[in-house]
Amino acid sequence: MASSVTERNARTGKKRTIRNVAGTAVLAAFSMGFVWGVGGAIAQNYSFNSVAVEGNKRIETGTILTYAGIARGETVSAGDINEAYQRILASGLFESVEIVPQGGKLVIKVTEFPTINQISFEGNERLKDNELSSFIKLKPRLVFSPTQAERDAVTLTEAYAENGRLAARITPKIIRRSDNRVDLVFEIFEGGNTEVSRIGFVGNQVYSDRRLRRVLESKQAGLLRALIRKDTFVEDRLQFDQQVLRDFYVSRGYVDFRTTAVNAELARERDGYFLTFNVEEGQQFAFGEITTISEIEDVDSEVYQDTIKLRAGETYSPSLVENAIARMERLAIRNGQPFLRVEPRITRNDRDLTLDVEFVLSKGERIFVERIDIEGNATTLDRVVRRQFRVAEGDPFNPREIRESAERIRALGFFGDAQVNAREGSTPNTVIVDVDVAEKPTGSLNFGGTYSTDNGFGLVAQYTETNFLGRGQTVRFRASGATDNTNYGLYFEEPAFLGRDVKFFFDIGILESESANANYNTSKGIFATGLEFPLGERARLGVNYKLDATKMSVSSTSTIGSVLTNEVGLGRLKNSSVGYSYEWDSRKTSLDNDEGLRFLISQDFGGLGGDDSFVKSKAKLIAQRRFFNDEITLRATLAGGAVSFSGAGSRATDRWLFDEDIMRGFAADGIGPRELNGSTVNDALGGNYFATAKFEALFPLGLPEEYGITGGVFYDIGNVWGLDKISSVPADTFYESGSFRHVAGVSIFWETPIGPMRLNWSKALKKEDHDIDQNFEFTISTEF
Template identity: 55%
Template sequence: MSADGRNGFKIGRNLKGGFRFALFTVLTVICGLLFTQAEAQNYSFSRVSVEGNELIEPATIVKIAGIAQGETVSDAALNDAVQRLIGSGLFASADIVTSGGTLVIRVRENPVVNIVNFEGNRRLKDEDLAGVVKSQARRVYSAAQAEADAAAITQAYADAGRLAARVEPRIIDRGNNRVDLVFEIREGKVTEIERLSFTGNRAYSDRRLRQVLGTKQAGLLRTIIQRDTYVADRIEFDKQMLTDFYRARGYIDFQVLSVTREFSRERDGFFLTFAVREGLSYKFGKITTVSEYEGVDAAPYDAVVRIRPGATYSPLAIDTTISRMEKIALDQGLNFVNIVPRVTRNERDQTLDIVFALTKGPRVFVERIDIEGNATTLDKVIRRQFKTVEGDPFNPREIREGAERTRALGFFETAEVNSRQGTAGDQVIVDVNVEEKPTGSLSFGASYSVSNGVGFNIGLSEANFLGRGQYVSLNLAAGTDNKNSSITFVEPAFLDRDLKFRFSAYYNTTENDNSDYSTKRIGGSPSIEFPMGEFSSLELSYKVSQDEIYDVDANSSQLLKNEEARGAELTSSLGYRYAYDTRIGGLDPNRSVRFEFGQDFAGVGGDIQSVKSTALASYQMKAFREEVTLRAEIEGGALFTSGGDSRLVDRFTGNGKIRGFEPNGIGPRDLTATNEDAVGGNYFAVARLEAEFPLGLPEEYGISGGLFADFGSVWGLDNTLGIIDDGMHLRSSIGFSIFWDTALGPLRFNFSKALDKQSYDKEQNFDLTVSTRF
């Protein structure tokens, strides 16, 4: 590089250095001036003046501003004071200025809300929305609170399945610094579940799994059914329902991997897809019981195990077995026995070996049970759902079962049960928090059947009478040819024990109800029911009634005329009824058994001496991957009298027992009478077979089909007058049914054909039953 070039470079570098120095000097001077000016704006004041306020006291405004009189403040402090005033929500605007030694606070107050109103709402009532918003009349209006209230209303509509709802808060100036707050609501359409589908399911079809969920697809009655609306909180419940369904069928590794929600293009529906992983279904393998509790023999505990190797695994079977074993420990006077189920998985043969180990648990006692939230229900109604009382050993499983029993009462919206540490290390406090709900109902209903025509009824019931857990109901019903009225009272814990006391009374009349005579029956019955076993119960009862047959047509059977001549007669009887039912609480969700047997012994006073026996046995199972329900029933009865002939009001008529025949359409009949009256029989026996299956229609329509076959007979009289055929003649019928589960009530259409019959029997090839409640 030349000398001239180097000199030029040096001169340029010196010029740049000089420029930087000059710029630094200027910035330093400016900052110094600003700092000096800021220092100059710090000042103190001797008086505070508030302007523009109408309702709020000046002292309150000064306190909110947070500036003390005589305090030295800066612009930054004044700005913070303004922000505090605005942030209080009391003022639409605020400003602070200085005037000599006076600090002037100028405010414009927010108006006072005159009324809070809702416009455009039809699905949610004003009182429901008023409980959602926090803005209230006679309080200062806050724009921020109004926006928050609008969001809360929008969420309330979303919970009701209307995700498209829009809410706008508006104010109407009413003068004198008062406004009306109006929430303008556009409810939009219900956001329905257009489709429920599943991925990963192989063992069960989409149709079967949709039956498990609480959420339903939109169907024909979408304007009535509310379970087809999208509710986000219900998804978690559905996931748990699916899990319980699979676990009860041996799929111990089942998982709901995800739930995909897709909004429809019209934004009025959701497409929900549950991605599941089923895993393998396991069965029970070897079941053993061992004792690790010194001095405790395992044999009595092993004797109560009802689990069969090879049966499908079920968590309910494990819990039930543990309950039985804990009862054995209680009977032996042993405390703190802990039954631990140890599971060994056998992957090769897909079985689970279970070892019930009797161990000694920690010494923990229940200090007390605290119950909150029950304004109406008495504490003792809730306490008796827990077998554990204060001072008993703490049993977490029993506490959980008590919580389930409390929820099952149906008295509460929610019932949460939790345990916490007591006053000592070996003490536990059980907290029961409930939220009550209405338990009374007034219902109006209508019914229809081909044989009885149209009927109407009204019912008044209270499931938690006076908060005592008692049930009271009054029902009145009237049909074309009959009138029925009844009153029922039930005490579920009679004498604070596991005894159910029931009293019922009735007054029923029929006027030529598919017959040529009328009847009048009035009576009452107290009874006591108590458990005999896990699924069985025994009911003891006393019945008293006065019955008569009257208005017998002149062309009717002489047998009926003779009974009319007897007039009203009193029946006084003692009876019992044994019931065994696994439909609720049974270990196998796909099979259930029901058996009932009862007898009434009349002659404890009164005019009638007889023994009446009835029995019923039924079996139900689900087959073909639970798509088809199979049912089989046998039913029978026998009436034996002494000291006179049986009466029509006591005999069996077969009504409703065999499909394909009219009421009073089968059994002994007096063919010599012009009316050819059916007179009933002392005996009856019926067998019914039925299969219910899908018809291929979307399950949300609630329509399914069925096939049935009935066999049976009614026979036997004490007095045939020498002309009535009372022999046991077999009747049979087959048919097809359509079941329609509607929101208005269950409908059943029966199309039947009698196969075996007598020439005098009266057929009924079609029957429709409708029952609705409002």
């Protein structure tokens, strides 16, 4: 209502209510009708010789007369005059309207609404001015409308409610200026956040409240309530929470799961909500009999049955069924049957809690893709979006492939929203695929800090653009410096080299380091480039070329042994190599990215123009599984590496030097072959071989999960050994073979507001005398 808009006096600050003036006096038309009616001698219909308009400046007189609808000499009634008044007022152009008869003349007096000089916001902190401006419809230089101002105030209030400020109040006020102008001010009382004080569940038996709370987007308010915005109550988020809760259960075989109700109870102080999800879990189902039948004469169902990776007794999941269908349809395309469709028919066996799945092969409609239309991409090139489709114009239309393409487009991270829909084309057997995207910023400039007990404090600056020039390319420049290390690098990646699913990259870097447990320094320049491409659903293969130039040096105040003296004396040496890397990851088709197996192997072959020939190999196997209803995570890592040189032999910078990736519980370069010169020098030489086995268990500590604090225990076994062509000086070296070290420890993990923190307390159960163990390790990093 316009009557709720107040005016603020610019000089005195006094406030008074602004009203749409219906008239400064009773309408003359009604007055005359009343008088004439009493006299009984004057007719109710009358006419004016002229109609005049006063007070208008911006609005044309003819426009106002058109609204009035009263012509000179026209016979009108009192009701007609009232309707004329209502029409002029309803136009929304005038602050006040009067219709005054003066004998045979009808005068229409109007006061136009002022124009808006500027719009400002007062009292806002949570939402900035530019955010608030985007919500309202009134803009500078537009005509001020009290009604629209009130509507804009309601819109702003709703915006605050979506950010958890349910107590926010918005009051629009005006300041009169000259030339019939006003400044519009929205006075804002934001109020406090309405938090989610507690999230509870009723009806859950299999999974605990703690585990289910981790699934939800909404979080409970805790000690970090000032920094964690997901603990703010947002009503629209509840719908998403219910969906992810159902996805969580169904993906684990609970196909009958449903949320019967969500109760949101507001606290008496109106500063927090108590959320309760009422759920019915149902029974867990597994896959029963898996079969394939064909309704097409020339299609052998056994061929397609062989592509199915499902096993009887395996926990049922719709995504596993979808993956099986996708493999069958891809096989059909390779076999020249692009219109083959796969329909899963599921039979429920309540007695043994299994679901039989029968895949039916049938002929689909012969529909083709007419074209793919892409809109909304002002920066991103069309080809970046188009290459996410496995189909092109003229190819058979496959709804499943279109859905998968939409997911790939969203996964790019270039768009805030991406909608992919199919509609009928120019003929009944064609479709047009419409892609509507909304771009978002893809560049970031991060400054950060790190701290570790190994390297001390460090600063990090990184610029990253993941959609460089709209081509989908990644460019990253990084500069970091710590107490003992500085690192500068430039990285470039083209994810679709020559328009294919092949990643091309190059990496250039400079590393300067002062080893924490050695008396020599290193400087290294690195260049690497290569290609990576998929070998299947789970495997990728990469080929690469690397060139590095490394120099070892010693300060005038340091003393080193004879082995390192010889290696420093070689000056700057170059290594030039070609190599490959192979990765197999079962998580790519898993329900949970935290479960599965990952295997990596790489080899580099040196001797292409460098100063020496060598073969460097490394392999790693990681297995992770969750137990006790996902409460405890067990992880095992097996890793090993070997390097062999010919010619001049290896240096310490070429061999495996110990770090935390190899084993915990020891300082940097704290184990492995060492060189002793007198009683003061104890330098790590590195080894030609390393092998480690790391076992870890992660679990909650009983603290509220919104604090982000969890615990862990670990047990590591490892060794670094083997030297190359330096056995002629055995007096200076020891632990060339050495023994396997054993370490046990506990960990605390904390996802702090400034970055992830890890604290390790460890005890070396078996070590050598000159090893440098580390009983406590603390790391934290952040970007801002």
